[in-house]
Amino acid sequence: MDFKRKKIAPAGGFSSSQTKKKKTDWDDDGPSQFEEELAFLDEVEADMAMEMNDTYSTADVLPVDKLSENISPKWLRPPLPPIDPQQDCICFHQIELDHYIGSHIPGMLGATQGPVPIIRTFGITADGNSVCCHIHGFAPYFYVPSQSGFKQEHLNEFKKELNSAVIKDMRSNKDNISQAVLAVDICMKENMYGYHGKKINPFLKITMALPRLIAPAKRLLEQGIRFGTFPVHCYQAFEANIDFEIRFMVDNDIVGCNWLELPAGKYRIRNDGDSNNDTAKKMSLAQLEVDISWADLISHPAEGEWQKIAPLRVLSFDIECAGRKGIFPEPDKDPVIQIANMVMRQGEKDPFVRNVFTLGTCASIVGSQVLCFEKEDALLKAWAEFVRIIDPDIITGYNIQNFDVPYLINRAHTLKVGNFPFLGRMRNIKSVIRDSSFQSKQMGRRENKVINTEGRVQFDLLQVLLRDYKLRSYTLNAVSFHFLQEQKEDVQHSIITDLQNGNEQTRRRLAVYCLKDAYLPLRLLEKLMCVINYMEMARVTGVPLNYLLSRGQQIKVVSQLLRQAMKQDLVMPVVKSEGGEDYTGATVIEPVKGYYDVPIATLDFSSLYPSIMMAHNLCYTTLLQSGSIDKYGLKPEEFIKTPTGDCFVKSSVRKGLLPEILENLLSARKRAKTELKKETDPFKQKVLDGRQLALKVSANSVYGFTGAQVGKLPCLEISQSVTGFGRQMIEKTKQLVESKYTLTNGYKADAKVIYGDTDSVMCKLGVQTVSEAMEIGKEAAEWVSSHFTPPIKLEFEKVYFPYLLINKKRYAGLYFSSSAKTHDKMDCKGIETVRRDNCPLVANLINTCLQKILIDRDPMGAVEHAKDVISDLLCNRIDISQLVITKELTRTADEYAGKQAHVELAERMRKRDPGSAPNLGDRVPYVIIGAAKGVAAYMKSEHKKCENLCPLCYQ
DNA sequence: CATAATACCTAA
DNA sequence: TTAGTTAGGTATTATG
Incomplete structure (x- = not known):
């Protein structure tokens, strides 16, 4: 009898701690693989430096406290070239955009007195110089229909203010004011209110009337939205729930992460001195800080040359704390003993700065700078300065948002390290920790800490993974193994304090571990193309980069909807969201369960829901309310009735916004795909691939948005019509296939649809080989497609052979698609595996x-x-x-x-x-x-x- | 002990 | 001040 216990290999990349090789005596081991990799990076760099001779001058040191003698010239950004504001334009890749309340700057648009809202954006030039740009004169507003209870005395006050307004455009349009009033954005803080019958901050009144924005509201009010769901009088205000940043970006055709141009002669450069008192003092750590009026700013759509990505600096870091035995480290008690840093330029392969800050001595590490500190407060102070000198655009790491950054800030507070919590690009803005909770059906409830770092986007890899990937385990070790087939350096948490209390060799061991934990997120970011994909998503949907990690799906659709609405001179109503009845979703065809030892052809509708919305012109602006048909005398050929009984006008009467958005997204995707095929540069290929993916995802989320009952603009008539059409289509597809492919029609057997879910049908065609199934499948898909309105299209996707159908949403089969000879993979759906x-x-x-x-x-x-x-x-x-x-x-x-x-x-x-x-x-x-x-x-x-x-x- | 309610996760 | 949808299988827990 066998008494030995069998070892079972853990599945799914999970590795329990017991199975790991234990290193009890690290001093005797040779250098780890990671150490060799580090050393190799040093060699590569030495070669590069020889060829390119690219050391930066130290003259351009940013005005922050000196970081001892360890400052390396390569930490610095390239020196700013001389700029003549009258001759040179400045272009930069914008990565963040926010707003603050400041005061007027001479020569700039906007109110001259009192507090004014100022848009602030950060970015990087093609040469890698950092830019901070203040954009003046843009005011928050929303639309208020004059008949919705807006009090006349308010309007009169408005008129008075407007008559004395400094913006001359305003005067010529003052007669519009009685028709439509632009009021304050409710997102503004501090003593400012949106119009809800409450108080209006005077400074906003005079800056509110941006004439070209009154026009659409006026037209809207005169004409109403003829076929719109939302009659004007039902709502207090339009577009009052739009974030100021989004408002600004939409109005100025700026999308997240695009390139902005400051034309020559239109901007002013700020400098450190106070010599010139009509120029504001430099407030940021950016190399170049400028002021410009919003009307002078040029925005470049992310096309052609402007698809490029600036050499952004990505900082990845990791900290180690000396916790007490068995107790999770607490910042008021347990010291920070090491911080490892890796800095990379986006688009390059390897980090050009690699260092580790250690408390106490540490033996040298080839490929990494080691900075030793006697005191912990000096270490923290130096690290904060390091961050300010490196001036990263993107800060990454693993769980930095909820652990490392808050821990450092709290620890620095405990140790009274004065200048520590200034981690953003603004000199005067302290980074503080805020608690936020975010809940959605998609991600559940999630408690997060939020730390402001103006101008630097925090890109916590853990948060990215939680959003984008469903994994068995989210430990850095498991994730690295899963994506990189690589693991962390082997150091148990429990021995960290012992290593710290040992000698310079044990601390070195810890430092290598720490370095790897800073290195892995960088590698993962690269491998998963996070930065590129997120930037493309920002460009496609128009929202700023940081929204993608801090907000949900809805804002992306809202951004696109606003842009499209503006083109059609429409404004978006504010609806109060209330949970209501659920609506019927998709059909799942009753499966004929069993084991099929014959090829099963699978036909799919590609992008079913988007194509339904396009084919039938389903939109907020095409929905007919009950009674509208008679009221407007619509002829039967001018509108359609959906399976759920809702009516929409055809595109010949009015083209919907949603179909237009979807068409743009899908045609842009087609373009990206063809460009991708032509492209040979692997970096540009990645960008294009990220783009086409972003376009697909955005198209698919439009339907979800209309059905989101707790949302910005739910419209169940649209969503239930979409699913209704879907149900009809899958049923019809089944009938068509089963009626044409029959013995009586000369085929080898009667075809049978054995299963189908939402947009797919699995057909048993009675043929014996994969290639026959493929052939008939393709033909059937084409033939069935011809029965539907374009762009609805049924496509042949794959053959399963053999196929095991266990239940609804549970099946497995060998997947044939690229070749009829060999299967591509074993496909399992819904099964325990x-x-x-x-x-x-x-x-x-x-x-x-x-x-x-x-x-x-x-x-x-x-x-x-x-x-x-x-x-x-x-x-x-x-x-x-x-x-x-x-x-x-x-x-x-x-x-x-x-x-x-x-x-x-x-x-x-x-x-x-x-x-x-x-x-x-x-x-x-x-x-x-x-x-x-x-x-x-x-x-x-x-x-x-x-x-x-x-x-x-x-x- | 049988059945209903709920939790979890997946398909699309 | 913020959150994409419904359908549906399987295991576990609550309830009479």
Whole structure:
């Protein structure tokens, strides 16, 4: 008998701590692979420097406190070339845009007295110089229809103010004011109110009337939105719930991360001295700080040459703290002992700055600068200065947003390091920690800390991964393994303090570990093309980069909708959102369950919901209200009735905004794809690929937006019509396929649609080979397409052969698409193998069984295998400590009242070691500690004959 | 003990 | 001051 316990390889890249190789004596080990990699970077750099001779002059040191003698010239940005404001234009790649309340600057548009709102944007020139630009004269506003209860005395006050206004354009349009009034943006803080019958801050009154923006509102009010859902009189205000930044960007055709141009003669450069008192003093750490009026600014659409990306500086860092045994480090008690930094220019391969700040001595590390400090406060002070000198545009790391940055700020506060919390680009703005909670159906409730770093975008890799990827584990180690097949340096958390208290060699070991933790996020960012993809998303949807990480899906659609609405002279109403009835969604065709040893052709509608909206012109502005048909005397050929009974006018009467947005997105995607094919430069290819992906994702989220009942502009008539059309289409597709491909029509067999979900049908065509199935599939797709309104299109996508249909939303098959000879992959949908709430043993077992069934075509072999594994399990031949189960802990332990195993476990972990206790949203690996009732009896019974999975696995 | 309610995660 | 949708399978927990 075999008494040895079998080792089960962990599935899904998860590796429990027990399986890791333990290094007990690090001094005896040679350099790790990472150390060699670091050393290699040094060599590469030396060669480059020889060729290019690219050292920067130290003359351009930014006016911050000196960071001892360790300042390296390569930390500095390239020196600013001489600029003649009358002759030279300045172009920069804008990466952040915000606003503040400041005061008037002579020569600039806007109110001359009192506080004025100023837009501020940061960016980088093509040469890598940092720019801070103050944009003057743009005022917040929203539209108020004159008949909606706006008091006449307000209007009179407005007129008075306007008559004395300094902006001359305003005068010529003053007669519009009685028709439509532009009032304050409610997002403005401090004693300013939107118009809700409340008070209006006087300074805003005189800056409000931007004539070209009155025009559409006026027309709107005169004509009404003829076919709009929302009659004007129903709403107090239009576009009152729009963020000021978005308002500015939309009105000026600026999209997130595009290039801005300051034309020669139109801007003023700020400088440090106070010699010139009509020029404001430089307030930022940017190399170039300028003022300009909003009307003078030129925005370049992200096309052609302006698709380029400036050499942005990306800083990745990681800190280590000396925690007490078993207690999670607390910033008021536990010191920061190391901070590792990696700085890279976007588009380059390797970081050009690599260093580590250590508390206490540390032996040298080839490929990295080591900066040793005796005192912790000096270390923190120096690091903050380092950040200000490096002047990063993007700050990244792993969980920096909720751990590293707050910890550093709190620690610096405890140690009274005065200048520490100035991590942004503004000299006078302190970085403070704010708590924010964000909840959405997509991501659940998420508590976050927010730290302001003006001009620098925080790009916490953990947050990116939580948003974009569904993973079994989100530890840096697991993530690195999953994407890079690489792991962290092997240092247990518990020994960090011991390493710190050791000698310069042990601290060196810790420093290498810390460096790798700063390096890995950079590598991951690169591998996953996060920066490029996010920038393309910002450009496509028009929102600033930081919105993409801090806000939800809706703002992206709102931004596009506003832009399109402006083109058609329409304004967006404000609706109060209230939860209501759910509407019917898609159809899932009842599956004919079974194992199919014949090819199954799969036909899909490509971008089903967007194409429905385009085909039928579904939009807010085309929806007809009950009674409108008679009221406007519409002829039957001028409108359609959707399956849900809602009516929309055809595009011949009025073209909808949503269809237009979708057409633009999809045609831009087509363009990007063709450009991608032509492009040979791998960097540009990445950009284009990121772009086409962003375009696809944006198109698909438009439907969701219309159905979001707690949202900015829900319209269930649209969303339910879309799903209604979808249901009709999949049903019709099934009928068409089954009626044409029949024996009587001369085909080999009667075709049968055995399954379908939302936009796809799986067809058994009665043919024996993959290539036949492909051929008929293609023909069928084309033929069926001809029965629908363009651009709706059914496409042949793939053949499954063989195909195992277990249930609705649960199937597996070998996927043939690129070739009829060999399968591309084994495709599993909804089965345990793709779910993250199973123990890996189950996932592995089922995966192996599926392979036996589909690849080896040996179902009985699969049964035998399952029996063997269950037998091993029941006879205790599997090391139970390897049987790791992971489950999502999405609620606080209290809410569960200790009723689920993983919650119980979380509580025990907290008791034993509060430091390692799981937090909200963490995944908790745990082992079986007791079997359920009935398992013992089950084990005693004839489990050898059991063909089902052992309940143990599920316990 | 049977059934309903709920949690979780996925398909599209 | 902010949040994309519905359909649906499977396991676990609550309830009579």
